[in-house]
Amino acid sequence: xxxxxxxxxxxxxxxxxxxxxxxxxxxxxxxxxxxxxxxxxxxxxxxxxxxxxxxxxxxxxxxxxxxxxxxxxxxxxxxxxxxxxxxxxxxxxxxxxxxxxxxxxxxxxxxxxxxxxxxxxxxxxxxxxxxxxxxxxxxxxxxxxxxxxxxxxxxx
Numbered sequence: 001x002x003x004x005x006x007x008x009x010x011x012x013x014x015x016x017x018x019x020x021x022x023x024x025x026x027x028x029x030x031x032x033x034x035x036x037x038x039x040x041x042x043x044x045x046x047x048x049x050x051x052x053x054x055x056x057x058x059x060x061x062x063x064x065x066x067x068x069x070x071x072x073x074x075x076x077x078x079x080x081x082x083x084x085x086x087x088x089x090x091x092x093x094x095x096x097x098x099x100x101x102x103x104x105x106x107x108x109x110x111x112x113x114x115x116x117x118x119x120x121x122x123x124x125x126x127x128x129x130x131x132x133x134x135x136x137x138x139x140x141x142x143x144x145x146x147x148x149x150x151x152x153x154x155x156x
Contacts, residue, residue, distance in 0.1 A: 025049070
């Protein structure tokens with residue numbers, strides 16, 4: 001986890017503790033180790049490699065010619081803005097490393113079930129089909145969290 005001040009489209013800076021992962025990013029035939037900050041509360045987001053990454057990867061940008069290049073070979077340019085095959089991450093299926101001891105047919109059945117009921121299993125939003133209740137019998141529900149109560153408030 002890393003502490004960060006995050007400012008999104010609303011313009012409000014927020015202090016966050018976010019997970020960070022280190023990965024190798026391959027562009028053409030060059031590999032650049034870099035860190036990615038993970039924002040699990042965002043959906044449908046795409047990765048933006050910033051100025052620091054461009055410097056580490058030794059990449060230059062030719063704005064006038066709408067191209068980019070490796071600074072050690074500026075004569076060899078690449079057009080930017082070309083559509084590539086992006087990988088859509090689908091959180092509504094079993095991950096490759098999950099359920100390794102389950103037979104493939106069972107995995108397929110599980111994935112089919114998850115896809116069929118994706119509106120139930122998708123992240124985000126309140127559930128519309130389940131109500132969470134705690135049966136307190138005849139007792140009044142506790143308003144404060146017990147960990148926040150003082151010793152004087154706890155009966156002996």
